[in-house]
Each structure stands twice: as structure tokens, then as C-alpha cells.
Amino acid sequence: MRWTTLGVLILSGCYDGFETEEGQLRLMPIDVFTEAHGGFYPSNPLLESTEMCVEIDCGSADCTDLDLQGCLEQAVTGVGSLLEGDCIAADDVGQLVWEFNLSSCGATYDGDILVDDRVTFDVVAAAEVSASWTQWPELSLGSGVEIDGEVPNDWIQAPEEPFRVVDGGQLMLPVTLSHPDFDDSVAYGFAQASPGATADLDVDSPVGGYVRVTGREGSEGQITIEAGDQTLTAASVVGVADEVDSIELIVGYVADQENDELRTPLAVRAVTRNAKGEVVYGAPVEWSVKRGELAIEPGGSNLPGLDYASISDSCLSPSERVGDRSAVLRAKYGGVKATVDMEWNVSPSDASDEGFEPDPFCQSGGCGCLSVGGTPSGIVALFAVALIGLRRRRMFDPG
Numbered sequence: 001m002r003w004t005t006l007g008v009l010i011l012s013g014c015y016d017g018f019e020t021e022e023g024q025l026r027l028m029p030i031d032v033f034t035e036a037h038g039g040f041y042p043s044n045p046l047l048e049s050t051e052m053c054v055e056i057d058c059g060s061a062d063c064t065d066l067d068l069q070g071c072l073e074q075a076v077t078g079v080g081s082l083l084e085g086d087c088i089a090a091d092d093v094g095q096l097v098w099e100f101n102l103s104s105c106g107a108t109y110d111g112d113i114l115v116d117d118r119v120t121f122d123v124v125a126a127a128e129v130s131a132s133w134t135q136w137p138e139l140s141l142g143s144g145v146e147i148d149g150e151v152p153n154d155w156i157q158a159p160e161e162p163f164r165v166v167d168g169g170q171l172m173l174p175v176t177l178s179h180p181d182f183d184d185s186v187a188y189g190f191a192q193a194s195p196g197a198t199a200d201l202d203v204d205s206p207v208g209g210y211v212r213v214t215g216r217e218g219s220e221g222q223i224t225i226e227a228g229d230q231t232l233t234a235a236s237v238v239g240v241a242d243e244v245d246s247i248e249l250i251v252g253y254v255a256d257q258e259n260d261e262l263r264t265p266l267a268v269r270a271v272t273r274n275a276k277g278e279v280v281y282g283a284p285v286e287w288s289v290k291r292g293e294l295a296i297e298p299g300g301s302n303l304p305g306l307d308y309a310s311i312s313d314s315c316l317s318p319s320e321r322v323g324d325r326s327a328v329l330r331a332k333y334g335g336v337k338a339t340v341d342m343e344w345n346v347s348p349s350d351a352s353d354e355g356f357e358p359d360p361f362c363q364s365g366g367c368g369c370l371s372v373g374g375t376p377s378g379i380v381a382l383f384a385v386a387l388i389g390l391r392r393r394r395m396f397d398p399g
Contacts, residue, residue, distance in 0.1 A: 015039035019059040020117040025100060027054040027119065033209030035185045036136035036174045036302070045122040045179055046090040047129065047188040049228050053087035073101035079123050090123040097121075124179050126193075126227035129186050133163070133211065133223045133235035134176040137252070137267060137303060145252045145266060148343075152248065154279055155271055162236035164274075165215030169242070169282020171305050172212035175225045175234050193227040201237055207302055215239040215282050244283050245275045247331055247338035251311070262345045265294065270307045270331045270338070283307050285331045288363060290339055292327025295359035313344065315362035318351040328365070 017028035018041045029040045030053045046052070056072070076082040080096035081089045088098055098121070102114040138156050141147065157163055165171045175195040177186035195211045197203040198221035202214040211223050211234075219239035225232050248271040256262035270285045284306040287296045293315035300310035313325060327342045 017054075017057075018042060018119075020100060020119045022115060022117040023059045024102060024114055024117045026057045026059045028057070029054050029187075031190045031208065032187050033174070033190065034187045035176050036134065038185070040187050041184070042119055042121055043182075044184045044187045045124045045182050046096070047177060047186050047193060047227060048090055048093055048123055048125050049192045050090045050123075050187065050189040051083065051087060051192060052090075052187075052189060053083075053085060056086055071105040073104065075099045075101070080121075090121070093123055093125045095120060096123055122182070124182075124186060126230040126232070129177045129179050129227070129232070131225050131232040131234035132159075132176050132178065133173045135173060135304070137269065137308065140252070144255060144257075146255050146263065147250055147252055151250060152271060152279075155250070155269075157235070157279070162220075162238045163213075164238055164240045164278055164280045165213055165282045166240055166244070166272075166280050167215050167217040167242040169215045169284060169305060169307075170212055171215070171237075171281040172206070172210050172302070173235075173304055174210045175223065177225070177227070177232075188225075188227065193225055195223070195225045195234075197224060197237070198222050210302065213237050213282075215242075217241050240274065240280055242283070243274050244272045244280065244333045244336050245277075246273045247271070247285070247333065247336050248273075249329065249331055249338050249340035251329065251340055251342055253344055256347075259347065262347055264344055264346065265311045265313055265327075265342060267301075267303065268309050268311055268329060268331075268340070270333075272307055272333065281305060281307060283333050285309075285333050288330045288332070289365050290328040290330045291365040292325075292342075293362060293364045294327050294329065294342075295361040296329075296363055297361045312359060313346065314359040315364065316358075317353040317356045318349040319353050322346050322348050 017026050019026050032040050032052050034040050034044050074082055076088055076096065076098055078096045079090065079092040079094040081091055083089055090096055098119050100117045103116050105114060135156050163171060177188060179186050190208050195205060195209065197211060197213065200219050201221035202216055204212050206212060216239040222236050223234040225234060249268055250271060251268045252266045253263040254266045272280050272283045274280050282305045287298055287309050295312045295314045297310040298306045299308060303310060313321060323346065325344050325346055328339055329342055330337065330339045
């Protein structure tokens, strides 16, 4: 099944669309991409030529007795047009207003008749936007995700440097569009803007808005996106030898929003380097727990590759999983190994031990290793919650 990023957010319960200006209707966009684990809001400008369909429901007003399909009249003014099936098209650059005639429905909310409503979007030209192949896990630092110690200066690829993907390894990142006049990323429809790559790269797109490269030694090319009559370059990629000379482990934790002394493990990245000291991506690292208990899913939650892993403290029952917690996580590739000491704190929970089952990806000190995976419970939601702050904080440059 091919999940869009909005689909992942819907499943996690962290994105439920946006309301019209009067708060009477809630719109859920379909097949529109903004950024990793980020939903679409009116503050996101639309890329010219984007077509957006929505599911319409009641907003903050109690309109459960209102037949939305039977009485709701719609219109578009400005630079767009109304399409069939609760859809609009951004036809030109400027401002687009999607209008909803609710006053003729005769429904009331708190005794007041519902009024006409609307939502306004800015539409931007493809020639004015820039594209990036965005390292979203790294950019989540400072938006609800914390680490111990410092990160390497080059753990986010410099715009002028290519991503080096090891032979046979894979790297998957979203293609994000930015406009200099807007803080939020530019939204585009999958049918009108197509992420891809130049011919020499082996790519596919298993998740809407993402491009996955499989490394081939000696290959070289660019990650691109076709937007209208523009071909935008998001990043350069080269395929390199399947060689890793060193590994450094960096663990991310989700900080508790109410108690800054509490946190829970979220994910880990193995920063791998070749003999020249250059960062390389995509090595299928073998993960294991040397001490303690952790659920480890390599590449889980749409992480960039198997050199990343989702991790969670979901192996012990709620009554056992309290207070100061610790583990030692280990990564191995070829003859190169690395470990990292992990510490976190868990507050007592009201959850019952009855019916508890350990996460299927659980490991304890000394048991088997993992280099592939599925979907551990709760990780998608944690990522989405941790990254909500990125909507208002443009923390990255193209590349």
C-alpha cells in the first residue's frame, strides 16, 4: 500500500486538517505535500498549477444536522477555479479565495444562523521557489527532540556537497519547496509536481513527496522535481563504494512537554564515514541492544535508511517501566562497531499491565540483531508530535 505523508499523519492522529476563517468547516486535503510529518494549512503557499481536493466536515461549530452535500454552495475567486468533487485549482500567481455559502442552509450554531465562510491561499510561481532533499530527522532538533552532547558539523549535508550513498544502500528523503517570502513550505500536488531524479540514478517514490535512491558505485546525478515548466534541483547524489571506516551514534529523545526532566527515546542515527572521513549514507547497519531493553526498527517511520532506526521503551509492562531507565545500544557494519549509553526518565503511568504485550521489535541485552523492520506502535505519532514545531521554524537551507 502506498501511503502519503498526510495519510501517515491522519493515522497517528496528529493532523486533522484546517478550519475555514469562521471556524464552521474543517477541510482535510488529499494528496498535497508540504514537508515530512507536516500537514497543510492556509499559511502554506500553494504552488501554481496545484490541484487540491478536500474532505469537508464540520469545524468548531456543531453542524452535525447539516447536510453539507445538499445545501453547501462553493465558489472560487481570485487566481483559481472550482473543480468537481470539492476540489480547486491554483491557476495563476496571486491570492485565491475558496468561498462556502452556508447562510442559505438555514442551520444554526448557539442560536446563530451559520454565515458564509471562506479560506484564503497565496499562490506562488515555480520559478520563485527552491527545492531541497530535506534531512527532516536532523532538523527536528530544537522542536521537541533533544540529544546528549554535540552533533558533528557535517551531519546535515552542505548544499554544495553531494549525498554519498553506498553501493546497494538506500537513502529516502522528502523533496520540500521553499519560497523566500514565506516561512512555511510550499504545498504541491502529486499530480502536478513530480519528484524524481536524473537518468543516472536508481530511484523510486514509495511515499508521496519522497524520493528514494539506491546507491550504485560510480553513479552520479541530481534529485529533481518537475513543477510546471520548471525543473528544480533539490540535491546532488553520488554512488560510492560500500565501505565504512567509522560509526558514530546519535540518539534523539522526545522531551516531555510538561516536565523537562522527563523524556523518552525516539530514534538513532549511525553517522557513517569512509576512509576519507566523508559522511556516507545508506549502509544497512546491524542494530542490537548490549544492555537493557529497547524496541528497534531500522528505517522505521519513513526514516531515511537502515543507518537510522526508530527506538522505543515499549518492552516492559507499564508498572516496570518507571523512573530512571537506561540501555546500551550497539551498531555494527562489517568489522566496524559503535555503542552509545542511553538514559531517560519515565513518570508513573495509570496504564494497567493487563493485556500488555511487548513491542514485536523488542530486544534485550545480548539477543539478536536487526537490519530490517516494520512499524512499532506509537513511533509514527511521536515523530509527528516532535516535528509539529517545524511548521513555524524554517530551520533548513536547500540541500
